[in-house]
Amino acid sequence: MLSYLIRRIVNAVITLLVVTMVTFGIFFAVPTITGSDPALLYIGKTADQASLDGIRTKLGLDDPIPVQYGKFIKGLVAGRDYASGNDVTHCDAPCLGYSFKTEQEVTPLLLSDIPVTLSLALGAAVLWVLIGVATGVLSALRRGSFLDRAAMTGALAGVSLPIYFTGQLALLIFIHWLGWLPDTAYTPFLENPASWFTGLILPWVTLAFLFAATYARLTRANMLETLNEDYIRTARSKGLTERTVIGKHGLRAVLTPLVTIFGLDFGTLLAGAILTEQVFNLRGLGYQALTAIRQNDLPVILGVTLLAAIFIVVINLIVDLLYSVIDPRVRLG
Amino acid sequence: MSSTTTGTRPFLEVKDLTVRFETDDGIVQAVSNSSFAVERGKTLGIVGESGSGKSVTSLAVLGLHRTRSNAKVAGEIWLDDQELVTATDEDVRKLRGGKMAMIFQDPLSAMHPYYTVGAQIVEGYRVHHKGVSKKEARTRTIDMLARVGIPQPEKRFNEYGHQFSGGMRQRAMIAMALVNDPQLLIADEPTTALDVTVQAQILDLIRDLQDEFGSAVIMITHDLGVVAELADDVLVMYGGKIIERGPAADVFHEPQHPYTWGLLGSMPRLDRDVRDRLTPVKGTPPSLINLPDGCAFHPRCPYAGRNGNRSFTEVPELRGGVHAVACHLPAEEKRRIFHEEVAPNL
Amino acid sequence: MTDNLLEVSGLKMHFPITKGVFKRKVGAVRAVDGIDLAVKKGETLGLVGESGCGKSTTGRLMTRILEPTEGKVLFDGRDVSHVGQAGLRPLRRDVQMIFQDPYSSLNPRHTVGSIISAPLQIQNIPTPNGLKSAVQDLLKLVGLNPEHYNRYPHEFSGGQRQRIGIARALALRPKLIVADEPVSALDVSIQAQVVNLLDDLQREFDLTYVFIAHDLSVVRHISDRVAVMYLGRVVEIADREQLYKNPRHPYTVALMSAVPVPDPARRERAQRNRVLLTGDVPSPINPPSGCRFRTRCWKAQDICATEDPALIPRLEDPASHQTACHFPVTEDEVVAGRRPAGAQA
Ligand SMILES: Nc1ncnc2c1ncn2[C@@H]1O[C@H](COP(=O)(O)OP(=O)(O)OP(=O)(O)O)[C@@H](O)[C@H]1O
Ligand SMILES: Nc1ncnc2c1ncn2[C@@H]1O[C@H](COP(=O)(O)OP(=O)(O)O)[C@@H](O)[C@H]1O
């Protein structure tokens, strides 16, 4: 088990290294090669040659690309100093550099955005798992009933409609027409839990609807299959109540494979925050990314990309470990 | 719950059991008008080829078709003077795993992959012994595992089904079935997936446990050898019907139904000289959606025309005393055919 | 030179077990671990043993579906142990295999016609009256309706599918057919039909069979000689009658005594004479030292743990009867009834 753990973590670190290399390559190396100067991006077209050179030295843009990459990694791990003559700026680890536009450190900038994105994703995830699994189980148990057909039609809509459509629709109906909810907005949880909740409930529900649909269909299909398994027959033949048979023996088998899919979806949601936050007008990582892209703010783009990769890798790691714990056949070979 | 038998009813009596399933392809007539009985301490063997309705019969006794909305069960099942077809779901549930228990064919798929073997047995014990602590249930389970011959039961308690060998798995399933001292044990092909050497161990174990606890056993199998080893009485099933029923010695030594002859002729036997050729039944088993008219066996029966046209039009009833047969051939004719035409080729 | 169609010697198949990112080899499943066998022209050699003892692997080595880790496979005097694709081509004509599971061994998307004709096309066999009629002849041969040329496997029952598998194997008129549990998945009545069919075909086409099964009565019925396998080795081999009447290896005795006898009158006797083996077959990753059967053998002594008994003939038996045991079961023990009743009229 321990060696498995270590192996997985080493794998994850290697994956992340590769991701940094590729993103770094794309964002910093390509402009250098094609002749569009990052220093120009940083300081603006009107700058004089002297300050431009100063910036170059300070950001290390004159170094060969591998050296730049090495410094970037060093900054991530140990922090780094940006120096041009006597002008020294220290950037603590994990250092992602400075925004070209606002000259702020990228790391704290992104860190302050994480709660927004995470709140959005976590709340939606809780909702969609609960709703999806419950609907799926009920549909499976009442197969062919009105409830089943209604739920599955709804699920089909959920799966096939894109978020910018359902999202806009929800905003229109619940906020603009009915006025039931305040505008979507992020209030830190510690500041005011109630506003945190009301500000996010609509995005949650809309996102949950999208994902719950998949979960309902999967749960239903898994449950129907599971109920035909021999071990369910064994459970019944022991005289267990239907509630135990389905709620314990059935659900355990149904949920285990869902863990993997959940990990993927959650990762996708975090990484794909751009679209969702855009729709709901929330200022999280996605918003940050979008702004950075518009403004050609390379360090921020690089930071967001890296963060997204970390999310996905870490979640996959967690899912794999979790899976090996809940499925003894994986754990014990 | 435990009313003692006072009347003349056998411990388990099944009368006119009929089970059908509604499917997209039509109605599957899985069991038709089956009647049989088993006493405590006795073993009933049910033989037949795959799809002949053996498992459906046994699942009906345990009331396990109740959760299938497409299944229709009719007839009477009396267990110790309690009628089970009309009993409530809750009443039948309480009997399941308690007074009557079942062992299945494939022990790997019959075990939950995510729960330890011990936990699964403990669960079965505690559902019938309310108020028993986890610790007591654990002790009981370990005793049971030891009783069925599983070495290091304390260690095995915490392992999963997939970590057991085939034989050990089936032993664990037997422990699970026997944990509440059932009075009726149904074993559905318990050794089909096992090697002969392991089969011999498992059959030995079942025999031992029956001697010890005096329970009634229904042994379902397609292997006539297994039936001959264990059964006091035998049912032969074909196309969802009982076509021959009687004491094991009678059915094996004086089989009366052409299908039973066919089964015996199909199997090479270690206790006889090698025959030049086997004498199999021709053709294939019928579809239970579209049973042939008259005697369901007639398309494969070499004697179908011997008695006028009745075989083709009229369903033969199961007739006779202790040894009953469902075939239109007159009794003396059957005896003669068996001794003159069939027996010499076995 | 000899009348042996197939000879294997010192045959080993070790499947490596690897671990970790770098696929480090940490051991091997010794599925077949040193066997010598010869199959004579025109005979049926039966291969029996408990599951996992290496029967199928032996079969797949004989047909060169697998390449042996060690040892030799001689077909018709030619060493085919390590020949490549080109060298295997003629072998693929002469040696065919039939599998246990008639459901999974036929491609569900191909018609029976294309399944059976595939080997003919691959090997470029001329068919004077056309491919279709060649296939229809084969269907007739195995007792299927030639009209069913265009049907798909799922339209057939298990027994019929097994017949399709046999027809496919026969298409190239092979000399040797290795049948791996060809009747195990079938119902008793269908089993007998297929056994009889295999018998008929052998007579008609002078076929040589290697018949793998775990059912000892079926193997006795169909084989001329029988080899008993245990943990990757042949522990006993003899002519059928000799083996079933005078089993010498304790494992053979136990195996045969475990077969239930379909006669309630003999129940008591069969049970009394039964040698019940305890425990399971040990892992082929780490087989016991010395004699592999010693962990379950009731005759085992100290020497059995240190010395691996060779497969050799014994004085009182014909040379064709070989046993790998330091203390073979004696005539007296056999007579005393440590086995199911022998052949009886
Ligand atoms: N839930 C079900 N729905 C529809 N048909 C069913 C169902 N269960 C069983 N059957 C049908 O009932 C018939 C008898 O089934 P059963 O499982 O009793 O056969 P069996 O004699 O035990 O065969 P096997 O040896 O293959 O287990 C078969 O034709 C089967 O397809
Ligand atoms: N491809 C493989 N990789 C690893 N082990 C294998 C492989 N094929 C077979 N084995 C192992 O080899 C042993 C013998 O297998 P096999 O010949 O299939 O046995 P059987 O007698 O049941 O036909 C078994 O322990 C099996 O698990």
Ligand code: SF4
């Ligand atoms: S009733 Fe007729 S067809 Fe049926 S078994 Fe008897 S003789 Fe054969």
Ligand code: SF4
């Ligand atoms: S060599 Fe020894 S252990 Fe092996 S079979 Fe013979 S007596 Fe038994």
Ligand SMILES: [Mg+2]
């Ligand atoms: Mg069955």
Ligand SMILES: [Mg+2]
């Ligand atoms: Mg095999």
